[in-house]
Structures are given as C-alpha cells and as structure tokens.
Amino acid sequence: MKLRKLNRIVHAQASSDGAGVKIQRLAGRDLNTALDPFLMVDEIRSEEGADYIGGFPSHPHRGFETITYMKQGRMRHKDHMGNEGVLAPGDVQWMTAARGVIHSEMPEQSEGLLHGFQLWLNLPAAEKMLPAAYSDYRHAQLPVVELGDGSWLKVIAGTYTPLAESSQKAKAVASPIPQGTTEALYWDLQLAPGASWQAAIPATHNLAVYVYQGSSTEAQGMSLTARQLGLYGEGEGLNLQAGSEGLNALVIAGKPLKEPIAQYGPFVMNSSAEIEQAIADYQAGRLVAG
Structure with missing residues (x-):
C-alpha cells in the first residue's frame, strides 16, 4: 500500500463575497487541475x-x-x-445547480460565532444541463467514527475505510449521501495532540487536506497549519500525524473529470460559448427554465 506524499502547500486567501461576507478562499485556475473535480474551498469563521x-x-x-x-x-x-431550510451546527446542504439555480444563503444570527465551509464540486459536461436538485442532511444522519482519545472522523460523503493495523477490525463506514460521477470523498477529521490516522484513498482520486485548526506533521518534514491546503501525490492511502495542539481538517478527494473548465463568476461550463449562453439565459430569465 503506497501512502500519498504531500507535494504542495497552498495558503487560503482572505477575500469577501456576497454582501461583504469575509471568507478564506482557495480557488482559481492554478488550482483547477490539482483539485479536479473540486473547484473551490471557502471557509467562513468569525465571531463578529x-x-x-x-x-x-x-x-x-x-x-x-x-x-x-x-x-x-x-x-x-x-x-x-421552493426549497427553504436552516442549516444548524453539523448539518450539510448538497445542492446540484446543474442547468440552473437561483438561491440565497443568509445567516440566522447577528452575533456570535459563525463557522462553516462551502465546497464547489464540478459536474461532467454530460450533467451540467440536467435539472437542479437539492438535499439537506442533519448532523445525526451523518456517521461519526470514534477513533479514541478524543479523535473522530465525520463521514460527509463517500466511504471511510481504515488502514492502520490497530483498526483492521473496524468496518468501512459510508455516508448516506448518494455518490455522483466524481465519487467524492468529504470527511471532517479531528485528531488529538500527537495522534496518527490512516485511511484508504482510491488511487483514481485527487486528494487534498485543508487544515482549519491545529497542525499536521508530514513524514518528509513538511507540515500543514491552519488555513493551509495540502495537495497530495499518487497512492492508495493517506497518513496524517497531528501536531502538539491537535488537528482539525477537511479531507477531500474525487475522481478528476479532466475536462476543459470555463468559469465566469457563478457559472462553470466547458467553453466560453457556454458561459456566454449562461449569462444570456440568466439575463433573459431562462437560466432555471425546464
């Protein structure tokens, strides 16, 4: 079993979106190939x-x-x-924009900590113009694997299969969220200080780890700290070692689409002509037409 090595570290950039919401963002053409099929990782975290x-x-x-x-x-x-709902701590919303969605996302609070993430996951060309779909998943619906000593893994998407010898008796744990063409894995990991963890990752997938608290120490002497994204090379497994303050990270992986990407703001297609059509459809009120 070949463990993947950390090849590159990318720092999240302070930005703003919507009506001035402050975020940390990882996106852009430079990352499109490395993150494929993921397009963007955003983190919102503020008490103000x-x-x-x-x-x-x-x-x-x-x-x-x-x-x-x-x-x-x-x-x-x-x-x-006509969909409407409130995401509470631990909840997940999976929205397939496909042909078109017009929506809003508004905080249900004016003070206190707001902390969350939004990932953009690309669709293959054959699915970009299918009808839109939407699902909410509550915290209790998503499995959490207790790893011992205060460490745990939340399986948001995909199937977690342990690798470590001490966990050989553990069974694979799957998310209830249906798998799409990209077979995305999306896990929220917490490791206690100094703890190590291993998991199987399909050799067909690109892999990235986003640290949002604490740090990890890599075998080759590199380390990931808060608001850094690590991009990993080829292999069938991942090993993470938490630093002295522990580790909280998102583990994301998916089968790359290897298709051309054309993006203009909230539209992601395969060609400039398709982007122009998306803009024209939106301006004419046809974006969400059947």
Whole structure:
C-alpha cells in the first residue's frame, strides 16, 4: 500500500463575497487541475456579526454542485424551486445547480460565532444541463467514527475505510449521501495532540487536506497549519500525524473529470460559448427554465 506524499502547500486567501461576507478562499485556475473535480474551498469563521451579517442574497449558479457544511451558527437557504431550510451546527446542504439555480444563503444570527465551509464540486459536461436538485442532511444522519482519545472522523460523503493495523477490525463506514460521477470523498477529521490516522484513498482520486485548526506533521518534514491546503501525490492511502495542539481538517478527494473548465463568476461550463449562453439565459430569465 503506497501512502500519498504531500507535494504542495497552498495558503487560503482572505477575500469577501456576497454582501461583504469575509471568507478564506482557495480557488482559481492554478488550482483547477490539482483539485479536479473540486473547484473551490471557502471557509467562513468569525465571531463578529459585521463580518457575515450581509450574507449571500439571491444569486445564480450553473454547471456544478455546492456543498455547505456548518460547524457553528445557523444559515438559512431559499431557492427558486421552493426549497427553504436552516442549516444548524453539523448539518450539510448538497445542492446540484446543474442547468440552473437561483438561491440565497443568509445567516440566522447577528452575533456570535459563525463557522462553516462551502465546497464547489464540478459536474461532467454530460450533467451540467440536467435539472437542479437539492438535499439537506442533519448532523445525526451523518456517521461519526470514534477513533479514541478524543479523535473522530465525520463521514460527509463517500466511504471511510481504515488502514492502520490497530483498526483492521473496524468496518468501512459510508455516508448516506448518494455518490455522483466524481465519487467524492468529504470527511471532517479531528485528531488529538500527537495522534496518527490512516485511511484508504482510491488511487483514481485527487486528494487534498485543508487544515482549519491545529497542525499536521508530514513524514518528509513538511507540515500543514491552519488555513493551509495540502495537495497530495499518487497512492492508495493517506497518513496524517497531528501536531502538539491537535488537528482539525477537511479531507477531500474525487475522481478528476479532466475536462476543459470555463468559469465566469457563478457559472462553470466547458467553453466560453457556454458561459456566454449562461449569462444570456440568466439575463433573459431562462437560466432555471425546464
């Protein structure tokens, strides 16, 4: 079993989106190939209401999926299909924009800690113009694997299969969220100080780890710290070793689409002509038409 090695470290960049919401963002053309099929990783984390109260008023999407995961605080979602709900701590929203969605995401609080993540997951060309879909998953629906000594793993998407010899008797644990073409893995990992952890990762997948608290120490002397994304090379397994303060990280992996990417704001297609069509459809009110 070949363990993957950390090849590259990327720092999240302070940015803002929506109505002035302050975020940490990892995105851009430079990362499209390395993260494929993922397009973007955003983190919102602030105790200051002024940093997030404006939220994300009504806006469109086409051509990909958004995965919103709340750690603390509450976020209300509304879309053109009549879906509406509130994400509480631990909840996940999986929205397939596909042909088109117009929606809003607004905080349900004006003060206190708001902490969450949104990932953009690309769709293959054959699925970009399918009807939109939406699902909420509550914290209790998503399995949490206790790893001992205060360490745990939340399986948001995909199947977790342990590798470590001490865990050989443990069974694979699967998320209830249906797998798409990209067969995405999305896990939230907490390791106690100094703890180590291993998991199987399909050799077909690109792999990245985003540290949002604490640090990890890699075998080759490299380390990942908060607000850093690690990009890993080829292999069938991942080993992480927590630093002295422990580790909290998102582990994401997916089968790359290896298709051209054309993006203009909230539209992600395969060509500039398709982007122009998306803009024209939105301006003419056709974006969400059947």
